[in-house]
Amino acid sequence: MSEIQQLYQQLILEHNRNPKNFKEIEHADCKLEGYNPLCGDQITIFLKLENDVISDIGFQGKGCAISKASASIMTTMLKGKTKAEAAEIFNKFHKMVTDGTIGENVGKLEVLAGVHKFPSRVKCAILAWHTTMKALDEIKAEDGKR
Amino acid sequence: MMNFDVEKIRAQFPMFAGKDKPLIYLDNAATTQKPQSVIDAVTKYYSEYSANVHRGIYAISEKATHEYESARTRIAKFIGADFEKSIVFTRGATEAINLVAYAWARHNLNPGDEILITEMEHHSNIIPWQLAARDTGATLRYIPIDETGTLVESEKYINPKTKLFAITQQSNVFGTTNPVKELTEIAHSFGAKVLVDAAQAMPHLMVDVVDLDCDFLAISGHKMLAPTGVGALFAKQEILEEMEPFLGGGEMIEQVTMETATWSEIPQKFEAGTPNIAQAIGFGAAVDFINQIGIEKIKDYEGEMTRYAIAKLSEISGMQIYGDLFCRGPVISFNVSGVHSHDLAQLLDMENIAIRAGHHCAQPIMRKLDVPATARASFYLYNTKAEVDALCEAIEKAKWFLATD
Numbered sequence: 001m002s003e004i005q006q007l008y009q010q011l012i013l014e015h016n017r018n019p020k021n022f023k024e025i026e027h028a029d030c031k032l033e034g035y036n037p038l039c040g041d042q043i044t045i046f047l048k049l050e051n052d053v054i055s056d057i058g059f060q061g062k063g064c065a066i067s068k069a070s071a072s073i074m075t076t077m078l079k080g081k082t083k084a085e086a087a088e089i090f091n092k093f094h095k096m097v098t099d100g101t102i103g104e105n106v107g108k109l110e111v112l113a114g115v116h117k118f119p120s121r122v123k124c125a126i127l128a129w130h131t132t133m134k135a136l137d138e139i140k141a142e143d144g145k146r
Numbered sequence: 147m148m149n150f151d152v153e154k155i156r157a158q159f160p161m162f163a164g165k166d167k168p169l170i171y172l173d174n175a176a177t178t179q180k181p182q183s184v185i186d187a188v189t190k191y192y193s194e195y196s197a198n199v200h201r202g203i204y205a206i207s208e209k210a211t212h213e214y215e216s217a218r219t220r221i222a223k224f225i226g227a228d229f230e231k232s233i234v235f236t237r238g239a240t241e242a243i244n245l246v247a248y249a250w251a252r253h254n255l256n257p258g259d260e261i262l263i264t265e266m267e268h269h270s271n272i273i274p275w276q277l278a279a280r281d282t283g284a285t286l287r288y289i290p291i292d293e294t295g296t297l298v299e300s301e302k303y304i305n306p307k308t309k310l311f312a313i314t315q316q317s318n319v320f321g322t323t324n325p326v327k328e329l330t331e332i333a334h335s336f337g338a339k340v341l342v343d344a345a346q347a348m349p350h351l352m353v354d355v356v357d358l359d360c361d362f363l364a365i366s367g368h369k370m371l372a373p374t375g376v377g378a379l380f381a382k383q384e385i386l387e388e389m390e391p392f393l394g395g396g397e398m399i400e401q402v403t404m405e406t407a408t409w410s411e412i413p414q415k416f417e418a419g420t421p422n423i424a425q426a427i428g429f430g431a432a433v434d435f436i437n438q439i440g441i442e443k444i445k446d447y448e449g450e451m452t453r454y455a456i457a458k459l460s461e462i463s464g465m466q467i468y469g470d471l472f473c474r475g476p477v478i479s480f481n482v483s484g485v486h487s488h489d490l491a492q493l494l495d496m497e498n499i500a501i502r503a504g505h506h507c508a509q510p511i512m513r514k515l516d517v518p519a520t521a522r523a524s525f526y527l528y529n530t531k532a533e534v535d536a537l538c539e540a541i542e543k544a545k546w547f548l549a550t551d
Contacts, residue, residue: 002496004492004493004496007492008489008493008547008548013547013548013549016548017549038504039487039488039503039504039505039518039519040504040505040509040512040517040518040519041488041518041519042518062486062517062518063486063518064486064487064488064489065486065488065489065548066488066489118492121488121492124488
């Protein structure tokens, strides 16, 4: 496979065309906007938590195929996970798209491994994740206040 | 004057030579490729007379000073300035604008005064004024643009409170060429000073500071074949004489005591520290290169290619071109429905075609158009219609790849 085919794998193109969980969630516990100043892309993450478990997650926004597919795959992977599990998946993902290391049990995230060969696209792939991690942190902070 | 022979011109650019798949470089609004003569001028300085300027009492320093000052003179002549000391070398157009924002605006603006710019400015002609307004209490106002990238009712926004009017001569997104001469006249009638950002215009059309009558002109070297790291500020002599220094250091002083100092004559007053000598000399060589062809010929050639490109791109289904289709410089911003500009740029790169994708350092324009980003193809004197054809083919291929239809 050429580098460009590794970047735009079939699964990525499919998620770009028909993204999963591309939806607003009413009464979300947290709604957070993320922004990529490099390209102007914008994403909004919606999160619902039940006893520390992500019970629903959705996203909206404008972005390239990589950012959209990454967000779409992320939502399918994080639903049903605890915050700690989500953070662990994020760390694996982060490592994979920055240095190409494919960790254990990354599952279908592996289709995004090709991104590490395109440094200018890492920010596209990671935008939804950073926003989600920040959203989880905010929920945590609010929990602390209660 | 020689005829416009694009193949002969291309042959002078090493970046286009001897490749299996030649580079199709369509990001000239970002920076341009360099001809051999510019590269040689830089190399020659470093290999034959590398020395500081305005200091050494020895031959190579005198030679360096001579070449550096000769570049200044040629740049002055290129923009019709009758006094070469009204050219201050800077790191680029951004620094030229900041120089005015710090050394002029902060000493001349007061609360209640207005700085007027336009909605089509590059961030480099927005942020320095936001900061100057913040520091002086002046108000920053914008002349709006419509969806074709044209200024709307500019005259309405110029008033007696306007102390500085800063405007781009050509938009880096729409390619719009603004009527800067007419607007300068109006601004002057209210006593305002006028800064023209010529970074995008000067590579492509004749800029004459006497005709424009602008007070300041910000110039970029690397967008007109010169090395990066060099640009210039033109300012009227009397304004430069009165202005406070910008950066302090060596070169810009006359007498220094422990407590105070007096300033050098212009333009050295504004050139603290060792300048980008090689780059400035390279800038002189770039001006020579353009003069040998003739800026009017370049403008005509690019105009024809831009019209051709707009016609060809318009044939692509789902294509949206931003700005006025008929009257513009060689810059085309566009989007293809269903294809994000980032993906497009990435896929075109596989065909060795370089375009820009993003917000082009003009986020207010993107908000106006209600798009996160656009693709942008921008031409220069070495581009060809065959390259435009290749661009269109590659866009069709990208659409197919992402299966948008």
